[in-house]
Amino acid sequence: MSKLRQARIESAIKREVSKYLLELDDSRLRGITITYVGLSNDLHYAKIYFTAVNNEDRSQEILDALSHAAKRIQKDIAHRLKSMRHVPLISFHFDLSIQKGDEVINILNKVKEELQNKEEQSNEKPSTN
Numbered sequence: 001m002s003k004l005r006q007a008r009i010e011s012a013i014k015r016e017v018s019k020y021l022l023e024l025d026d027s028r029l030r031g032i033t034i035t036y037v038g039l040s041n042d043l044h045y046a047k048i049y050f051t052a053v054n055n056e057d058r059s060q061e062i063l064d065a066l067s068h069a070a071k072r073i074q075k076d077i078a079h080r081l082k083s084m085r086h087v088p089l090i091s092f093h094f095d096l097s098i099q100k101g102d103e104v105i106n107i108l109n110k111v112k113e114e115l116q117n118k119e120e121q122s123n124e125k126p127s128t129n
Contacts, residue, residue: 006039006041006043009039009043009084010037010038010039010046011037012081013037013039013046013048013077013081013088013090014034014036014037014048016076016077016080016081017034017037017048017073017077017090018033018034019080020073020076020077021034024069026065026069028058028061028062028065029062029065029066029069031052031053032050032051032052032062032066033050033051033052033053034048034049034050035049035050035051035095035097035098036048036049036095037049039088040088043086043088044086044088044089045088045089045090045091046088046089046090046091047090047091047093048090048091048092048093049092049093049094049095050062050066050092050093050094050095051094051095051097051098052094053098059094062094063092063093063094066092067091067092070090070091070092073090074087074089074090077090
């Protein structure tokens with residue numbers, strides 16, 4: 001299977017799952033963003049990654065709700081994407097990349113502050129000639 005076809009299917013699944021979640025009347029699933037869909041080469045399995053901004057502490061609750069709704073979501077995808085002969089089995093995974101990115105930014109900011117403090121301290125010392 002071509003990478004272009006796989007990318008198109010991943011994009012279509014991402015779009016349809018996002019639409020489905022917007023239409024779903026489940027308060028636990030509000031504020032969820034689908035970040036990535038990864039398909040197996042044989043198109044039988046799809047890993048759907050999501051993030052919940054400002055709801056990281058509820059990630060397990062959200063994951064449970066999504067896992068519980070997976071079969072309904074899969075049926076909805078099959079209904080919406082009628083051109084697909086076989087709809088992949090879906091599984092949901094919490095996307096940690098945003099949190100990891102935030103951690104890296106925080107570390108870089110701390111390093112920057114430390115460098116600025118050292119520079120200020122070296123500028124404050126009187127020079128001895």
